[in-house]
Amino acid sequence: MSAIALRRRTLPGFGLTMGLTLTWLSVIILIPLAGLFLKSLELSPEQFWAILSSRRTLNALRVSFGLAFAAACVNLVMGSIIVWALVRYRFPGRRIFDAIVDVPFALPTAVAGVALSSLFAEKGWLGAPLAALGIKVAFTPVGIFVAMIFIGIPFVVRTVQPVLQDLDPEIEEAAGSLGASRWQTIVRVILPSLAPALLTGLALAFARAVGEYGSIIFIAGNLPNVSEIAPLLIVIRLSEFRYADATAIAVVMLVVSFVIIFAVNRLQRWAQDRIPMH
Amino acid sequence: MTMQIADNVSLSSPDAKSRAHAAAARNNLRTEPRAVRLVIITLAIAFLSVFVVLPLVVVFAQALSKGILAYFAALAEPEALAAIKLTLVVAAISVSLNLVFGLVAAWAVAKFEFPGKTFLITLIDLPFSVSPVISGLVFVLLFGAQGYFGGWLRDHDIQILFAVPGIALATTFVTFPFVARALIPLMQEQGTQEEEAATSLGASGLQTFFRVTLPNIKWGVLYGVLLCNARAMGEFGAVSVVSGHIRGETNTMPLLVEILYNEYQFVAAFAIASLLAMLALITLIAKTILERHLDEGQDVNDH
Amino acid sequence: MTIEVKNLVKKFGSFKALDGVDLKVDDGELLALLGPSGSGKTTLLRIIAGLDWPDSGEVSFNGEDALAQGARERHVGFVFQHYALFRHMSVFENVAFGLRVQPRAVRKDEATIRARVKELLDLVQLDWLADRYPSQLSGGQRQRIALARALAIEPRILLLDEPFGALDAKVRKELRKWLRSLHHEINVTSIFVTHDQEEALEVANRVVVMDKGRIEQIGSPDDVYETPATAFVHGFIGESIELPVHVEGDVVRLGDRPLALKAEGLASGASKLFVRRHDMLVGPPGSGAFEGAVQHVRNFGPVQRAEVALSGGQTIEIDAPRDRELRAGDTVGLAPRRFRIFAG
Numbered sequence: 001m002s003a004i005a006l007r008r009r010t011l012p013g014f015g016l017t018m019g020l021t022l023t024w025l026s027v028i029i030l031i032p033l034a035g036l037f038l039k040s041l042e043l044s045p046e047q048f049w050a051i052l053s054s055r056r057t058l059n060a061l062r063v064s065f066g067l068a069f070a071a072a073c074v075n076l077v078m079g080s081i082i083v084w085a086l087v088r089y090r091f092p093g094r095r096i097f098d099a100i101v102d103v104p105f106a107l108p109t110a111v112a113g114v115a116l117s118s119l120f121a122e123k124g125w126l127g128a129p130l131a132a133l134g135i136k137v138a139f140t141p142v143g144i145f146v147a148m149i150f151i152g153i154p155f156v157v158r159t160v161q162p163v164l165q166d167l168d169p170e171i172e173e174a175a176g177s178l179g180a181s182r183w184q185t186i187v188r189v190i191l192p193s194l195a196p197a198l199l200t201g202l203a204l205a206f207a208r209a210v211g212e213y214g215s216i217i218f219i220a221g222n223l224p225n226v227s228e229i230a231p232l233l234i235v236i237r238l239s240e241f242r243y244a245d246a247t248a249i250a251v252v253m254l255v256v257s258f259v260i261i262f263a264v265n266r267l268q269r270w271a272q273d274r275i276p277m278h
Numbered sequence: 279m280t281m282q283i284a285d286n287v288s289l290s291s292p293d294a295k296s297r298a299h300a301a302a303a304r305n306n307l308r309t310e311p312r313a314v315r316l317v318i319i320t321l322a323i324a325f326l327s328v329f330v331v332l333p334l335v336v337v338f339a340q341a342l343s344k345g346i347l348a349y350f351a352a353l354a355e356p357e358a359l360a361a362i363k364l365t366l367v368v369a370a371i372s373v374s375l376n377l378v379f380g381l382v383a384a385w386a387v388a389k390f391e392f393p394g395k396t397f398l399i400t401l402i403d404l405p406f407s408v409s410p411v412i413s414g415l416v417f418v419l420l421f422g423a424q425g426y427f428g429g430w431l432r433d434h435d436i437q438i439l440f441a442v443p444g445i446a447l448a449t450t451f452v453t454f455p456f457v458a459r460a461l462i463p464l465m466q467e468q469g470t471q472e473e474e475a476a477t478s479l480g481a482s483g484l485q486t487f488f489r490v491t492l493p494n495i496k497w498g499v500l501y502g503v504l505l506c507n508a509r510a511m512g513e514f515g516a517v518s519v520v521s522g523h524i525r526g527e528t529n530t531m532p533l534l535v536e537i538l539y540n541e542y543q544f545v546a547a548f549a550i551a552s553l554l555a556m557l558a559l560i561t562l563i564a565k566t567i568l569e570r571h572l573d574e575g576q577d578v579n580d581h
Numbered sequence: 582m583t584i585e586v587k588n589l590v591k592k593f594g595s596f597k598a599l600d601g602v603d604l605k606v607d608d609g610e611l612l613a614l615l616g617p618s619g620s621g622k623t624t625l626l627r628i629i630a631g632l633d634w635p636d637s638g639e640v641s642f643n644g645e646d647a648l649a650q651g652a653r654e655r656h657v658g659f660v661f662q663h664y665a666l667f668r669h670m671s672v673f674e675n676v677a678f679g680l681r682v683q684p685r686a687v688r689k690d691e692a693t694i695r696a697r698v699k700e701l702l703d704l705v706q707l708d709w710l711a712d713r714y715p716s717q718l719s720g721g722q723r724q725r726i727a728l729a730r731a732l733a734i735e736p737r738i739l740l741l742d743e744p745f746g747a748l749d750a751k752v753r754k755e756l757r758k759w760l761r762s763l764h765h766e767i768n769v770t771s772i773f774v775t776h777d778q779e780e781a782l783e784v785a786n787r788v789v790v791m792d793k794g795r796i797e798q799i800g801s802p803d804d805v806y807e808t809p810a811t812a813f814v815h816g817f818i819g820e821s822i823e824l825p826v827h828v829e830g831d832v833v834r835l836g837d838r839p840l841a842l843k844a845e846g847l848a849s850g851a852s853k854l855f856v857r858r859h860d861m862l863v864g865p866p867g868s869g870a871f872e873g874a875v876q877h878v879r880n881f882g883p884v885q886r887a888e889v890a891l892s893g894g895q896t897i898e899i900d901a902p903r904d905r906e907l908r909a910g911d912t913v914g915l916a917p918r919r920f921r922i923f924a925g
Contacts, residue, residue, distance in 0.1 A: 012483030017386035032416035085322035108512025110532035115333035211409025214514035471665035479679035
């Protein structure tokens, strides 16, 4: 009997394509990332801790994570409003606004950075009126916050939009016919259905904002301990040849992003189990 | 009380009116009062205008602030031309590498069953969740003077960091998932029936791929390449870490934007930025068109 | 071409799709694999085609080991359940595909390919659709194009997976006749999978009844209908009355009532009695093995279908000719013209 043939696959090329995929994945992604973790292992736990607990590092991490979370929350609220308007209402320019949501995805971050910086500078189109009100945006933490909102908005919109679109209209009609007010229907029926997508959008926007560099550094002012983000501190440490410091900060950020993707994956699976596809 | 109102309506109005009321009531189940609708639409438009439209407009306004001649003069600078050229070269390298990888990986993942498939897809997605700065840093740690291969590279006189190979590598890293991610779901949805049919009709693996699979996924391939290219040309953080900012040599367009901006050459900075912004807009338009093609492809699939 | 399958086993995880299947197919046969979904019939077909691989067992064509070859080398025409037509190719190109991908050394020239495709399209009576695309065809048309495409490579064997499954009832009936006459014309060893007994009995020379990865019976359509080999086959093919009985020596009991049935050579113990609905003859009370009260009568063309509550408590449905009208409330005697008893 032909024992080799027994384990055969119908379509050809599995061994070849799988081998190439794993090789290429290792060369471009896995080995470089492993190098980072290996490098961090050269540090003793005390050194590692000393780097992370230095005032400047702690402040940079606080600025990145804190503002990213605040921006993601704003994106959650504004993103929901935008999704609702785009999916449920008809208004002139709706399709254009729908397409425009993707601009922060497509616009190179450096371009977004100089544009936001120029817009919110003291003499800029928005900076001037805000300055008249006594609000300074550019070169302050508020600037970082604004840039993070800019880059995060498509994540919330594009995760929630398809879910709201596919929501069965009958569940709302059922709620209404059972006597629920519109507000009750939204809070008790629609929002729970959207919850996994909303959380996913929040997590994605947060993860992106934490790691963001290009669109922030122009508007941030980059004052150590005040408006210096963690990615910038990595770049600064690299330019000072303090590789250990750069590596330690990078590892912390990387671990946090991996935890976030893991959580998002679980969230997606949970949502699929809870609300099975038709 | 409800009864009373109902009675009043039926007494005071003819049938047509009560039918209209019933229709209105049904509509009301799925929408909000007019005032609420207006507020929501206004908020959405205002937010998108301030945070998305205005930054886009300001790029072009600043670029043209000294007139069209200054704009073109800025673009004709040798430094600008060098940056444009380098950007095109780097994008061509990393897009073609990722195109080949994307096709190969999508074939392996979508057409076969094997344990650990979900994990493999997560690994392919990894670069999406790595900060661009870290994407550059990992290559500095590998190929930099103090890096793992730094000594060996110096002995053999090979320059990776602060040169085109390093920039291309970092760009390939950040754009790694685009083509594969565009193709995997598409090919999974299309299944393996057509490929099986081709095989049973005697087609070889390559014949099956080029005559049956590729024509079915061509819009998906284009879609992935488009997004991959946009990111490759616009990448800033990762490239900034590995480039070394050597003027006229290792500056891509986004890096040149930064340098010119920091030197207060606003017209020049925004002129380059406007090219990148146009790339983004063209990408978005092409993406919208391609998405329509992809939807149509699925409709045909449904029969 | 003869096909021989020996002791085929195929598992998907812990599910046994094929559990030791043996089958011989003679040259020029038109064989039906009949069974409920999950019975393993499609898996068997795909293994013969080389689209799936067994965990153990043998498949040979004309005595040659077929498992040594991939789907590509086997020269088997396979018609997929959902046709798997190439969406981006015209009907003509779909049919021509198998000819165009042949190795250069044996590939026919363009004129020959065109002539051959035209011939095949004529054969399936769809030459006028040559320039259309699959999405522009009806289900029945796609089915026939898929068949023409499979025939283009001059297959040694033709395999069809639920060939009429996705079609509506009327088209299905037309295509059945057409497939039988086509098989007569081309005379290629053919196997088709179906879950529709009527289809299997009407089209095939021989029927293989499968359940849970095993073959229950192989025989002519008459055999499987008239002399079912197992309880499953009796229950699956044709409409049967099934009653739980107890056999002791040559006495058959329903509940504690002995039935006036001759039971010879049966194993004692709990058994199942099968009678075709139309084999239950209606007579005056006390005349047959059973007695019961008619509950409900409906007319179906030439027969009347009556629901009868047996005195033992069970309710059965019988089909009686309409020459003697039954009425709800009648008490009747029932005598099975033919019956079978299976142990278990």
